[in-house]
Amino acid sequence: xxxxxxxxxxxxxFIFKNTKWRxxxxxxxKRIFSLALAGALTLGLLPAFSSPALAADxxxxxxxxxxxxxxxxxxxxxxxxxxxxxxxxxxGKKLTVTASSANSWALKQQDGNETVxxxxxxxxxxxxxxxxxxxxxxxxxxxxxxxxDYSTKPAGTYQDTVTFTAKxxxxxxxSGALVDGATIKVNFKWRGSNRGDYVQGVYNxxxxxxxxxxxxxxxxxxxxAVYKVEKSGDNIIIGAGYYDYGAExxxxxxxxxxDTYTYTQGSTVSSLPSYYGLISVTLNGTDITNQLTQN
Amino acid sequence: xxxxxxxxxNRKPNILAAFLALALALLLTACGAGDDRVERFAEAAPxxxxxxxxPGYEKLDFVAGRTAQAVSLKNPAENACTFVLTLTLExxxxxxxxxxxxxxxxxxxxxxxxxxxxxxYPATLHYDCYTIEDNQPLNxxxxxxxxxxx
Numbered sequence: 362x363x364x365x366x367x368x369x370x371x372x373x374x375f376i377f378k379n380t381k382w383r384x385x386x387x388x389x390x391k392r393i394f395s396l397a398l399a400g401a402l403t404l405g406l407l408p409a410f411s412s413p414a415l416a417a418d419x420x421x422x423x424x425x426x427x428x429x430x431x432x433x434x435x436x437x438x439x440x441x442x443x444x445x446x447x448x449x450x451x452x453g454k455k456l457t458v459t460a461s462s463a464n465s466w467a468l469k470q471q472d473g474n475e476t477v478x479x480x481x482x483x484x485x486x487x488x489x490x491x492x493x494x495x496x497x498x499x500x501x502x503x504x505x506x507x508x509x510d511y512s513t514k515p516a517g518t519y520q521d522t523v524t525f526t527a528k529x530x531x532x533x534x535x536s537g538a539l540v541d542g543a544t545i546k547v548n549f550k551w552r553g554s555n556r557g558d559y560v561q562g563v564y565n566x567x568x569x570x571x572x573x574x575x576x577x578x579x580x581x582x583x584x585x586a587v588y589k590v591e592k593s594g595d596n597i598i599i600g601a602g603y604y605d606y607g608a609e610x611x612x613x614x615x616x617x618x619x620d621t622y623t624y625t626q627g628s629t630v631s632s633l634p635s636y637y638g639l640i641s642v643t644l645n646g647t648d649i650t651n652q653l654t655q656n
Numbered sequence: 657x658x659x660x661x662x663x664x665x666n667r668k669p670n671i672l673a674a675f676l677a678l679a680l681a682l683l684l685t686a687c688g689a690g691d692d693r694v695e696r697f698a699e700a701a702p703x704x705x706x707x708x709x710x711p712g713y714e715k716l717d718f719v720a721g722r723t724a725q726a727v728s729l730k731n732p733a734e735n736a737c738t739f740v741l742t743l744t745l746e747x748x749x750x751x752x753x754x755x756x757x758x759x760x761x762x763x764x765x766x767x768x769x770x771x772x773x774x775x776x777y778p779a780t781l782h783y784d785c786y787t788i789e790d791n792q793p794l795n796x797x798x799x800x801x802x803x804x805x806x
Contacts, residue, residue, distance in 0.1 A: 421714035429708045429737060429785070429794045442706050454714070522793055528800035529714040 423448030423456060423498060427525045433468065436510045438485040444493065444525065445501035455532040456498065457540075459566055460491040461524050468508070468519035477511040477519050492541035492566035496532055534652045535617040537644055538597055541566035545590065546643045547599045547613060551580040553636040560601050562590025575601070602627070611637060621654045692754055693765035698733040700759040705736035708785050710797040716781075718805045720774040723767050729754070729781075730762040737785045737794055743768075745803075746778040756786070777803040 426445045433439050446456055460481055467476040483490045483503050493502050511519075530536060538545040546561040558577030565572065571590040575581050580601065587605055591598045595618045602610025609629040615622040630637045641650045709732040718725045731739045738756040741763070745751055751768050779801055785794040 423712045424732070425710040425712050425797060425799075426707050427710060427795055427797060429705055431795070446712075448712070451714070456712075523795045524798055525710075525795070526798040526800060527710075527712050529712075 421449060421451045421454055421529050423450070423527075423529075425456075425458065425525065425527050428504065431506050431521075431523060433479075433506070433508050433519075436508050436512065438505055438507050440485075440503075440505040443502050443504040445499060446495050446527075447499040450496075450498050450529070453532050454529050455536070456495040456500070456527060457530055458493045458495070458525055458527045459541075461526065461567070463522040463524070466521075468511075468521050470515070471518040471520060473515070473517060475514050475517070475519070477509055477514060479506045479508040479521075481506055481523075488542065489567075490541060494537075494540050531618055533617060533620045534644065534649050535597070535615050535620050538615070539564055539566070539592065539617055544643075544645050545571075545597060545599070545615075547601070548640040548643070549601060549611060550636065550638050550640055551577070551601075553633075554579050555640060557581070558601070560588045560590060560599055562597070562599065564592075571597075611639075613639065615642075615653070620652060621656050623656045692763055692767060694755070694757055694761050695764045696760055697730065697762050698760040701733045702736035702759055702788075703734045708737055708794065708797075709735055710783055710799070712799045713781070713801045715802040715804050716779075718768075718772060718803055720805045721771050723769070723771050725766055725768060727763055727766050729766070731757045731759050733760040735759040735785075736788065738788055738791075740784040740786070742782040742784070744780050744782065746780075751779065758788070772803065772805045774805050777805065779803045 424447050426447075428442045428444070431439070431441050444458060446458070450456060464476065466480065467478045469476050480489045481491050482488065482505055485505065485507065490502075490504075493500075535545075537543055541564060543564045544561060545564070546559055548557070548559045551558045556578030558575075558580040560573065560575050562571030562573050564570075569592055571592065573588060573590045575586060575588045580586050580603070583603065585604050587600070587602045587610070589598065589600045593614075595616060597615040597617060598612065599615070600606050600610060600612040602612075606612060606627070608627040610627040611630055612625045613622050614625070624639065626634070626637065639650075641648050642653060643649065711730050711732065716727065729741055736759070738758055740756050741752075741754045742750060743752040743766075751770070752766050754763055754766065757763065781799040781801060783797040783799070785796050786792060787794060
């Protein structure tokens, strides 16, 4: 079809088209507009979806390597591949790893109720070890299991599943008291005397509790002395009292996340403050008193 | 009178409606409403299978008010096991459970069971590991972390 030529602006250039092209251009333009409108409506339905570039990794990231299985070849000591951690720890951070057993550290018979107990250790002659702390990366620890005698057990498949739990935490002095086997000790003055009275707790990471002992030449030898070392959330509560934690008692609450503590004293203690009070706090035999701040 | 090259008037709304329907279907597919996205980041290169490499995080960043989240949750290529990942909030509420992923695969998008308000949430990323051959359970891991929702 022929027609008159007329100028059309197209992309900044003028071109000459005949009327047939002009009609086609208008039709395409209208169709494009319709599609664009539909596209706009479609886009309006899109949620504010962020791209995969949205950060999923934090400042600290790591890879924890664990044994896939703990193979039992015999009763007694069975070494396994250890655990290790690689990656990056932000300043002031540490990586804690604990192990737990689905069957309370026992291999359970697959088609029955028999069990064979075992203990996770670092070395054949070591103590039970189910918690580790890495203050720098890479870090690693040896691992093995000490299996009880199963010679009298019926044949079959016995198994257990071990779960390793990892957490990045603030690297404080007091956090070291929540490592399996750590010993925290409070030495204090009692009734005006310093005769080495103390309360001490050894931490069991598996149970989250302390084994508590007391000692000393005055209060420590009293049968009516009461004492405690307890984990309460991120705090370690240590108390020493006479009969109870009422009038003649002292209780310290140590915050393991920031190396601070609060001190609560009974009425008798508060009326004679110079006769009682904290002398020192030690962790695994090291005096950490000056690294703590009383609130 | 119908001019040459011009479509009948009553077909235009149908074409537009079809386009909108197709666009909406593609949108839902692309955004994966209710679906997670798994991508391969490396070819599987399993080692002896004696150990399992578990990726760990101090925190994960999420966007407030929506369930679809961009992530990078990997099964390292050197592993010889599959991962089933579960994300739970403190207290045990399950926020997300993924399908099994093979070594060299990663979740790049997950859909939470509920949207979270802005804030910080203690959470745990659970790794349940299984043999590839016969899906037998292996040792697993839990990564305690913080969800930073903004």
